[in-house]
Amino acid sequence: MxxxxxxxxxxxxxxxxxxxxxxxxxxxxxxxxxxxxxxxxxxxxxxxxxxxxxxxxxxxxxxxxxxxxxxxxxxxxxxxxxxxxxxxxxxxxxxxxxxxxxxxxxxxxxxxxxxxxxxxxxxxxxxxxxxxxxxxxxxxxxxxxxxxxxxxxxxxxxxxxxxxxxxxxxxxxxxxxxxxxxxxxxxxxxxxxxxxxxxxxxxxxxxxxxxxxxxxxxxxxxxxxxxxxxxxxxxxxAQNKIIEALTRGVLVLNAKSEIVDYNSEMKSFLDDSTQMITGAFGPDLFSNHSEIQKLMLSSGEKNIGYELETIGKKKNIQVEKIDLKEEQRTIGTIFLFEDTTEQIEINKKLKFQAEELQSLNNLKDKYFSIISHDLKGPVYGIKELIHLTNTGLVSQEEFMEMLPEVSRNMEQVAMLLDNLLAWSSSQLKGGETVNTQEFDIHKVLIQQKGILERVAAEKQLDITIDDQAKSLVNGDKNMIELVIRNLINNAIKFSSNGSIISLTTVDEQDYVKICIEDNGKGI
CATH class of the missing domain: 1.20.1070 (Rhopdopsin 7-helix transmembrane proteins)
Structure with a gap:
């Protein structure tokens, strides 16, 4: 057997x-x-x-x-x-x-x-x-x-x-x-x-x-x-590998609101991560956030936001609720937690940048409008004068009498073109940039005085320089020359005949103050 x-x-x-x-x-x-x-x-x-x-x-x-x-x-x-x-x-x-x-x-x-x-x-x-x-x-x-x-x-x-x-x-x-x-x-x-x-x-x-x-x-x-x-x-x-790979916090509750599963990222969204235990009552994790407890226990809302403060830093948290159904019966719920703090900050920056860009566009349009007006006047005036001279309506003697005024207008156009070219150059280089270097400010004043002295002489203006401050400074030389030239040109434009335009430099702690003073009407 x-x-x-x-x-x-x-x-x-x-x-x-x-x-x-x-x-x-x-x-x-x-x-x-x-x-x-x-x-x-x-x-x-x-x-x-x-x-x-x-x-x-x-x-x-x-x-x-x-x-x-x-x-x-x-x-x-x-x-x-x-x-x-x-x-x-x-x-x-x-x-x-x-x-x-x-x-x-x-x-x-x-x-x-x-x-x-x-x-x-x-x-x-x-x-x-x-x-x-x-x-x-x-x-x-x-x-x-x-x-x-x-x-x-x-x-x-x-x-x-x-x-x-x-x-x-x-x-x-x-x-x-x-x-x-x-x-x-x-x-x-x-x-x-x-x-x-x-x-x-x-x-x-x-x-x-x-x-x-x-x-x-x-x-x-x-x-x-x-x-x-x-x-x-x-x-x-596979399930765990997927939820662990997610950058969002994942919390899975069964029909009794008990914790079934979660990923390690989820702990960063809790006031006290030690309470995260499989089988525990899910809403107890959010005893300080009644809105999250309400979301977990109700069948209404699907999305909600709340603030979480950790180590003195506030986080904006967005929660998404997904019901798990089997034959029309809810057998559990998945909650996805996402830190939207950085996204909110990015949205604020984008909104600010959009507003700033719109402001710059408006300013650019205004600049072009002014430039167009200031260029059209002198250029069309000269064009019309040349046309009248060619047709004989303006005699050569009359043309010569008008020539000083034409010269003054062309000086203004040249100054305007200098400013426009400087601005265009800065925009082509990716926006306004400052190229700092050491230079002699007194030499700049003397140079700009020499450029505009002929224009000043037509109004019998005297440009004086009182250089009390130290001569060597740090800054963007091209921009400083442009600003001083514009200020002197404005002073010439609005000064009374025979008056004085005074250029002075004064030491002020770590800076040099440049003053351009005239006796004309204006500010």
Whole structure:
């Protein structure tokens, strides 16, 4: 009676192991977004089941020990990869992840070394012998202390993986709950079988361990679900990667307004981020902002703004509400938090710049209007005078009498053109710029006096210079010359015949004050 089940179990194990192994290869190569740790877990189950099947049908002690040793490549690491899968699946993040990896794989590595090296194998098994029972050979293992360390580690690791999965998704929406329950069930069944076998409570076949069967069955079902029904096509891994990549804060609440999920950016939008705990009541996070609590608990508004003060700095926060519906029933809500402080400041600057630009355009239009008027008068006057002279309506004597007045008008036009060219040059260079240099201000006054002295002589004006201040100054020489020339020209224009125009320089602390004074009408 023993021989038939043994070969039947062996055949079933070998076939199941090969099928699960091929399925894991298919999944690993076709479903790229799937975390590789689930594939490695399936491979560990494959190795365990395959070599256990070979052990069952072997008849010699060395061959059975060889297949037993090879089983531990899968047995040692299956629980470690299970925890690693749970960590990846739930997108758990930790700065000490490398230490976690060391803790996960230290005991399995030690176990494999002890099992595979003859000098140290007695730490795992005190003795290994073979017993013959009705044409069936079975290993008799006397277990050493490290065997129990490995068993305890495996149980603890599987429980840890189950806890990670359950705690992460116990408040999630129905899609993730169903998916996670399938995975938890797949990890729980083999451990239950192994506990029953190890304790001797349930052994339907006295000498056969059903744990490899249960692992292959469980992960075979999960593998088929992945391959056929795309179990992971909307994975929490992808979900978490997306929300973590967002620059906006994301807060997900279920129908009871309990926190289901959030990203790390969300903490920057809270007065107290320590209250951000999965399963907590969402509105409690905003005890100082009744408008946000109202938004969370009502079904009316979809957008709202509030101010948040952190480290003495105020932030303008905009909140957008998105309802999650399933068959016309609201199953949860997503809240998107965005810091609009910088955008508001940019909008203010843009508005100010637009107003400033409009003002400059208005000023430019005014300048062109004045320039057009001031240029037209003298130019059209000269044109008309030349026309009248050519037609004989104005005699040569009359033309010569008018020539001084024409000369004065042309001086004004030349001055206007100088100003216009200076302004145009500054605009072409990208706006008004100041080219600072050191120069002699007294020489500038003398130079500008020389340029305008002939015009002043026509009105019998005397231009005097009283240079009391220091001569060397720093400034934009071209602009200073333009300003002084315009001021002297205005003084000449509005001064009475025979009067004096006085140019003076006076020291005033770190500056030199230039005064141009006339006795004419005006300001």
């Amino acid at each position: 023993m021989e038939f089940p043994t070969y039947l179990f062996s055949f079933t194990l070998l076939v199941s192991a090969l099928l699960v192994g091929m399925l894991s290869i298919y999944i690993g190569t076709t479903i790229r977004e799937l975390t590789k740790s689930v594939v490695l877990t399936m491979w560990c189950a494959t190795i365990w089941g395959f070599f256990y099947g070979l052990e069952l049908i072997s008849h010699t002690l060395p061959l059975k020990i060889l297949f037993l040793d090879l089983q531990y490549i899968g047995i040692s690491f299956i629980s470690s990869f299970w925890v690693l899968f749970a960590i990846h699946y739930t997108s758990y993040k930790s700065k000490k992840f490398n230490l976690i990896l060391v803790a996960l794989f230290t005991i399995p590595v030690v176990t494999l070394i002890l099992v595979l090296t003859s000098p140290y194998q007695h730490f795992f098994y005190e003795s290994i012998s073979i017993v013959q029972e009705d044409n069936f050979t079975n290993l008799v293992l006397v277990k050493a202390p490290w065997y129990y360390v490995q068993v305890a580690y495996s149980y603890a690791s599987f429980m840890l993986g189950l806890i990670i999965l359950w705690r992460r998704f116990r408040h999630s929406n129905p899609l993730y709950k169903t998916q996670t329950k399938q995975i938890i069930l797949a990890g729980s069944i083999p451990i239950v079988f192994n506990m029953l076998y190890q304790s001797g409570i349930y052994r339907p076949f006295d000498t056969i361990d059903l744990t490899p069967f249960s692992f292959l069955l469980s992960f075979g079902i999960v593998g088929l679900s992945i391959a056929r029904h795309n179990l992971f096509n909307i994975k929490p891994i």
